[in-house]
Amino acid sequence: MIAKFIKSFHKQIKLQNQILVLLVFSTIIPIAIVGYHGIYTSTNTLLKLAQKELEEDLEVKAEYIEDAIRGIDEDVVVLSKTPPIDDIIQARASGKVNEKYQSSYNDLIKKLQGNFRELIKSEPQIIQVRYLDENGQEVVRLNSDGTSTNIEAVPEAQLQNKREAFYFTETMKLAQEEVYVSPIEFNREQGKVQEPFQPVLRYATPVFDSNGNRRGIIVANLSAEAFIKPIEESDFHEGEKLMLVNSQGYYLSHPESDKEWGFELGKDETLKQDFSPEIAQRILNYDSDRDIVNEAGSKLLSGYRRVFLDPDKKKFIAIVVQIPKREIFAPLRSFKLVSVLSVIISLVLVMPLGFIRSKQVVKLIQKLVEAISTTSHNTFSTIEQQEHIASQQAASVSETTSTMDELEASCQQSSQQAQAALSAAQEALKFTEDGVQAVGGTLEDMYLLEKKVGQIAEQILHLSERANQIGGISQLVSGLASQTNMLALNSAIEAVNAGEHGKGFAVVADEIRKLAEQSQKSADKINLLVTDIQNAVNSTVMVTEEGTKTVAKGVNSAKDTKQVFANVEGAVNQVVLSNQQISLNLREQVDGIQQVVQAMENINRGTQETAAGINQTKLVTQQLNDSAIALQKMV
Template identity: 40%
Template sequence: MIGTLNLRQRILAGYVVPLLLMVGVAFAVYLQTQRLQALSADAVAAGRAVALGKEAHVGLAQYQRDMRGYLIAHDRNALETAAQSMARATENLDALAKLLTSAEQREVLARLLKTIDEIAGVTGKYRELVDAGSAAKALQFFRQSNLTELSVRVDALIDQIEAHELEILAQRDAEQTEASATLVSVTLGATVAAILLAIGIGRALAVRSTRTISESVAHVSTASTEMAATVDEHERTVTQQVAAVSEVSATVEELGMSARQSASQAESSAAAALQALELARHGTRAADEAAQSTAGMKEKIDSLAHRILSLSEQAGQIGGIAKLVGELASETNMLALNAAVEAARAGEQGKGFAVVASEIRKLAVQSKKSAERADALVTEIQNATNSAVMVTEDGSRSADEVMATASRVAEAFDAIAGAANNVSENAQQVMLNSKQQAAALSQVTDAMLSLAAGSRQMAAGTEQTKAGIENLKQVAHGLKAMV
């Protein structure tokens, strides 16, 4: 599946898979944290229930002591203190009722409240006797009552509630310890798995991406070699064209000499006219051949320009990929920096993660530098291909000029042929025809000079194209060595 992705998609995949794993880890950590919070809340509630039970127990004991003190000493202050103690005990038991969650505990609390009501009834009875002035009866009632049994029952019920809540507290502490250990194990295990997965995916993507770039560089080198061969062929064609121009110039010079001789030797005008006709036909064929060669050369130049433009577009795509790598390296650097900050906040537990974040930052910086170097090389390739395109455009224009000049040469040779026919048919007009022929030959000579100059310019452009292609090959070899 990775082989079907482009370079940008491969890089994104290398980051997405570990990121998804880390998201899953974060969700698991969140669930464990919620569980820890719930266990902590249960433990706090159990501890609070134990404390409330003890405070209620103390309040009830204080209430009974104060009531016994009133029974013995008839002190009204003892009644007020007893009322306050009972109020505190009742308030604590109401708060305790809100914290109890099990039906068993609520049943025990109901029995406790019923027992407290019985104690309040007994103490209220002997209080009434004391208030009525029957202290002896009140004391006798106190001795005969089951107040001691009720007090023991209260102690037992409160101890039962406290024991159950202490059991819950111990259970929640154990569960918290287990959940904390699980959270640490999940976090460390998932982090190590994410790191190993990221390294594995990164290596796989790096191998495949390097292979893809190497293949592209090989294609560039092959295209450069083909372009060099085409330019060499173009250079040979230009050389042949220069030779043909020289030959045509020599032929025109000979025709000029023949025209001058025909003016002074009218007797041989017919033979000279036939010779001029033959030479004109030869010149026409040479001009046609030059035009055909120039047309073929123009097609090859246009093909070369298209290939260079395609190479420039590929280089631009490589530059875009290099820029994307630089941007992802910058984002990776920022993510690693944030991870280092979070690891520093975590203290001793985050030291290992901080080391990993530091190494990731170093890799991100190196990736960014490599991307910048690749981008610079791509810029040089594009500059070289732009220069090559300009040279091929100059060559194409020169080829058009050569074709136009060859056409004019062919027309001039046709005029020469017509003049030669007229000389052979009408020897009396030899002098006039010779002058016309000399003027036409002068124009042909000028055209040949222009054609020679254009050929020299085309040869110079070919040399520049060869130099640009050589630079392009060197850049391709450099990029291949880099990857």
């Protein structure tokens, strides 16, 4: 699919437009990749940073609560064992609270009030400390407005009975030194909720006499506002939402105040209504007391931290903070804007330059295409001429090879005939030697001359025939040498026509021509010698005829004949040598012709390879021309 699109893209869009499109993509894509990577990396970094800051923020807010309640349980236990408590218990047990002992009893009450006052001064978040007897009656009560300077002891007439209060009944069930921690709720006076609302957290422990009998409880009321207000007024991220939730999921603090204290005001506003069941479950019942929650698809980053109020970790306050992710990723908006502006500015700067440069490139390519097209046409024409010349050279080489084959056959035949002439000359030489011996016999026995003259005449006739044969062979050799000379001349002409490839062949043809000329000269010499032999034979015949007439002249004739035969022997030896030279020359001619034939075969192979190379060059030139035409269409 992509390949078809790219192919269609190349065909339908001009090169200049393709360059501009590629320039746009090459500008946008890198910036987009870098921008995406930067946004992705920055998103993860900002998210991790926000999670870390949220964890630290939750920890700081949790420390407000932990600092406010730290040590209060121990303080009420210590108060339950102070001497004034024991003294008051003993005085009440012995009935010494009448008018007689009133002053002493009041002193005990004041001592206990003093202890309570010191506790409130050291812990300003404590707004009320009370001692209730075993019947729930307040014995001592100090109230504070949350400052260490305004602490009041409640008069005896205003003391209340709290035996129905749940914290009294629950605390009276505890063992010694155990502490009861109440839920955070509105403070009640005379059974009614105090207004303005005063949320309190109570720490209470039972009081025992020396016999281990329960004698009431010590109760310290902490103002929940002491840690709620600082948390609400602490630094926030823009758009951050803070909530305080009790262990039942009711809001103690919420940005929407009408959702607060639903369990006291009869409203069913809980955490489960605003959060998914999974998140609500994690905040209220998860094993971990702290966590950061990043729900997929949620626009908020949530975190919680539980602060336990009692040692059993059954009562707690959950600090829940939500931060809009748009605030976390707000710095990315400027980064995205910069990325978009970078793309626009890059395109504004690059596109005009790219248009100009692409136009220049297209013009250069067009000129190059025209040059390639012209060159390919010229090259194609030249190659066709070279192909025609190579074909002619191949034909000439083939014809020359055929001629040299014929010349080789002719030389072989001349060599055989020269060998036959050599054999005949050797036989004539033998006959000449016999003639010499015969002349010697004539000198030894003149009387036998007459008989031998006839034999000599016959031998001379036979010698005349051989001489005639030698003359014929010599003429044949002369003709062959003449033909060889003509063939060598033709070969030299063809070598010249073959050009550079025929230079070696021209040298060989010239050597063959020289050998043919030498063979012709040797044959001419043989003809002269044969003529001399024939003349000598004729003279011998005449002498023989005269020898029959006179014996006196026989000796002289015999001497002359001996001399003549000596000359004949020398001539025959010369004929033998000439025939040997002719045979050697013919062998050299055959070897030279074979070399010429081999050279012509090499030339033929070179011509064929040249023709193949020319054909390949022709195909490549045609492909180059086609590519130039396609490129011209593209631009």
